[in-house]
Amino acid sequence: MTLPYAEVIGDPIAHSKSPIIHNFWLKKLGIKADYRKTLVPPDGLEIWLDERRADPLWRGANLTIPHKEKILPLVDDPEGLATSVGAMNIIVPHGAKRPSGHNSDISGFAEPLNNIMLKGKTAAVYGAGGAARAILVALRNIGIAHVTILNRSEDRAWGLLKELGIKGNVLPLFAPLPAVALVVNSTALGMAGYDPLNPDLSGLPSEAIIYDIVYAPLETALLVEAAGRGLRTLDGLNMLIGQAATAFMLFFGAEAPRDHDFELRALLTA
Incomplete structure (x- = not known):
């Protein structure tokens, strides 16, 4: 069975712990979906975005280095982030429209x-x-x-x-x-x-x-x-888990089960 999915993109990306966090929450809530990491080089962002927009199973992406600023002209900006922050770390699809960008790092x-x-x-x-x-x-x-x-x-x-x-x-x-x-x-x-x-x-x-x-x-x-x-x-898990919770809601339409943070931190540091 092919599952709906979200992902984190960047270059480098092998170090990312975001899949551990999101898949932990998905399992806790019994949601049939997946979260993965994808290497997207600086010159591959537009190609990647075109491919994802054509995929009905795609639920969105977190963005890390070097894409947080490069994504700005490629997506809609409902929160005015281009002028207020100048960076986005989340994009989510909107049907035939361009994806919209958000920032949960704040x-x-x-x-x-x-x-x-x-x-x-x-x-x-x-x-x-x-x-x-x-x-x-x-x-x-x-x-x-x-x-x-x-x-x-x-x-x-x-x-x-x-x-x-x-x-x-x-x-x-x-x-x-x-x-x-x-x-x-x-x-x-x-x-x-x-x-x-x-x-x-x-x-x-x-x-x-x-x-x-x-x-x-x-x-x-x-x-x-x-x-x-x-x-x-x-430490860095504070920001990582906090920003992921906002992204999780946008991707999967459910509140992250934050009452399991202690267990999640143990998993992330194992």
């Missing part, structure tokens, strides 16, 4: 921060790519007063702050960290196959939070160093 990133008093405080964000865009919008939404972006291209980072209307500053990627309340790594640094991110955390206040969205490996050098200093840490 709510997924913010989920573990929602009960922490960060309004009026400061943050530092490593990176200025597609993931950083969603993270900056989330920080703006929760009331962060000032953001320092550390990035290889300082011009790109300044442009991002201006575009999103966020008060902040820009520093070179490996400049010393300012004494902020929240540090976020939105880059691939620390991911398997990439150089680690090892900033000096000694100048941070004792209540600072270190949030690394990398999840392969789950314990990055940044988080290990932060934990060793007694700082609060948040």
Whole structure:
């Protein structure tokens, strides 16, 4: 029997844990469907999209590097993401119409921060790519007063702050960290196959939070160093699971069974 399916696309894609999450939820809910991962190179996005639009079993896709920004001109934008965020991580089909794009990275990133008093405080964000865009919008939404972006291209980072209307500053990627309340790594640094991110955390206040969205490996050098200093840490599964829950509803029309998060995290870290 051929099943309805959704997928995650990117390049690289072998490391993705999204199929584990979605297929875990599908099994828990008894939904007859599948979720898979598909390698789509940067120059193959339009061909892939044309093929999927012709497939009646396709329920949509999550997008990761390098497609979150490249997808913008190819789909409808009901939420105005092209101007408000500049990136999409979900697309879903709409019959004969073009697929529509969505962004669950914003709510997924913010989920573990929602009960922490960060309004009026400061943050530092490593990176200025597609993931950083969603993270900056989330920080703006929760009331962060000032953001320092550390990035290889300082011009790109300044442009991002201006575009999103966020008060902040820009520093070179490996400049010393300012004494902020929240540090976020939105880059691939620390991911398997990439150089680690090892900033000096000694100048941070004792209540600072270190949030690394990398999840392969789950314990990055940044988080290990932060934990060793007694700082609060948040790993990449927080954002991954949070954003996946929104996507799951869009793909399969059902609420993700979040009461099984503990079991899911154990599966993802096995």
